[in-house]
Amino acid sequence: MRATSQPVIVRSHTHFPTIRTFSAWTPCVARHRMCKYGHMSNRFLLRDALAEFPPYVPGKPPASAPGLKPYKLSSNENHLAPLPGVADAIADAGRVPANYPDPKSTKLVADIAAHLDVDEAEIVPGAGASEILSALTNITLEAGTSVVYPWPSFEMYPILASARGAEKRPVPLLEDGRHDFPGLVAAIDDTTRLILLCSPNNPTGLSISTAELDGFMAEVPAEVIVVLDEAYFEFATDAEVVDGMAAYRKFPNLVLARTFSKAHGLAGLRVGFGVADPTIATALRQVIAPFSVTSTAQVAAVESLSRNDEVLVRAKDVAATRDQFAQDLRNAGLTVTDSQGNYVWVSLPDDDAQDFEAACAAQAVAVRKLSGGVRISIGPDEALDRVREVATKFAASRTA
Ligand SMILES: Cc1ncc(COP(=O)(O)O)c(C=O)c1O
Known part of the structure; x- marks a missing residue:
């Protein structure tokens, strides 16, 4: 119960007097707690819930090893150089940093809408798919509601739900x-406001089929928003993989989250978008910070989208390398899923996964150990060859 009382002047550690209203809940001001991730909480009246937030652990940078070029295969980045026109657009846009960007990303929205053959009102740009996912949780979730999602999947899902x-x-x-x-159906009840699906799934790489999604959507109440996170859809080659746009046209409560970070190789610029029913799209725009997509990101995405055919050719090249690499690791004796993303997933017990990650690090290649295995992004041949060697020795040592 928050009792009221008279304001008092107190001296803060900065020596400026501040006015606070002391009340029955004052004791928590003095409480200093260390959460399990080592954060101090509540010294400054932060939310207690912060102590329970799962941390976002980014992919590690590669360790250095004498004489070896380091490679980062731990963040599912695109290792190819930007397409020529995109690099030029970025350089041009960077010349005018003083002005705010177009808050509506007008040209980008128009081009995406034309590309997907939808109304501009259905396109919501954001600083990466991450911002779209965050906004989706913002417009649907609060205390007393629930969110359903597969696990393991993209690490942001539980963080955003906690937030x-x-x-x-x-x-x-x-x-x-x-x-x-x-x-997933069994986990839905009348508190459920959001369902997150990921195809291809990060980190396991497997995707959702059209039949699976159709069957699922038939079971979900029509007013509950379902998100299909398609961050990696351009790399998918399996004919069964659900076509997000076709599904979107069938189900008004389905929202697509897409990004320019992966196949388009613009992760550092932060640009993605949602495709949603105009009512949902309007709500999303209400909670996304103005100017979140920079001018540079807007022009780069416009240029890259205009070269989408080239982007797709490159994505399919990455996919071919992925399939060969996955097969090589299987031949070496590892268990590897049929990934549809720009990465492969090696299933390993946690201790083995730790050892595998360390063995790659010793070769100056950063891969990503996660619960139940190791995720390896597709990178340059030299990097993949080093992982192949590690895999061969690793599998042999496990069977010796
Ligand atoms: C499945 C998935 N969704 C969304 C994102 C977010 O991408 P971005 O915010 O860079 O667009 C990622 C990033 O790795 C991802 O793996």
């Missing part, structure tokens, strides 16, 4: 790394 104070309902993936749709 909104919603109940997290992670549904374990099936043994083979695919979404457990009956499990």
Whole structure:
């Protein structure tokens, strides 16, 4: 209960007097707690819930090893140089840093809408798909609501759910790394406001089929928003993979989250977008900070989209390398999923995954150990060759 009382002047550690209203909950001002991730909380009246937020752990940079060029295969970045016109557009836009960007990303929105053959009102640009996902949690979740998502999947999902104070309902993936749709349906109840799906799934790489999504959507209440996170869809080559746009046209409560970070190789500029029913799109625009997509990001995305055919050719090249690399690792004796992203997933017990990551680091290649395995982004041949060698020795040492 928050009792009221008279304001008092107190001296803060900065020596400027500040006015605070002391009340029955004052004791928490003095409470200093260390959360399990080592943060101090509540010294400054921060939310208690922060202590329970799962941390976002970014992919590690590569360790240095004498005589070896370092490679980072830990963040699913695109290792190819930007397309020529894109590099020029970035250089031009960077010349006028004093002006705010177009807050509506007018040209980018128009081009995406034309490209996807939807109305401009259905396109919401943001600083990466991350901002779209964050906005989706912002317009749907609060205390007393729940969000359902597969797990393991993109690490931001539980962080964003925690940020909104919603109940997290992670549904374990099936043994083979695919979404457990009956499990996801069973996790939905009348508190559920948001469902997140990821195709291809990060980190397992497996994607959702059209039949799976159709069957699932038939079970979800029509007013509950379902997000299909398609950050990696350009790399998918399996004919069964759901076509997000076709699904979007069928289901008004389906929202697509897409990005220029992966196939378009613009992760450092931060630009992505949502495709949503205009009512949902309007709500998303309400919570996204103005000017979040920089001028440079806007022109780079416009230019890259105009070269989408080239982007797709490159994505399919990456996919071909991925399939060969996955097969090589299988031949070496590892268990590797049929990934549809720009990465492969090696299933390993946690201790082995740790050792594998360390063995790659010793070769100046950063890969990503996660719960249940190691994720390796597709990178230059030299980097993949080093991982192949590590895999061969590693598998041999495990069978010796
Ligand atoms: C599945 C998935 N969704 C969304 C994102 C966010 O991408 P960005 O914010 O760079 O657009 C990522 C990034 O790695 C991802 O793996």
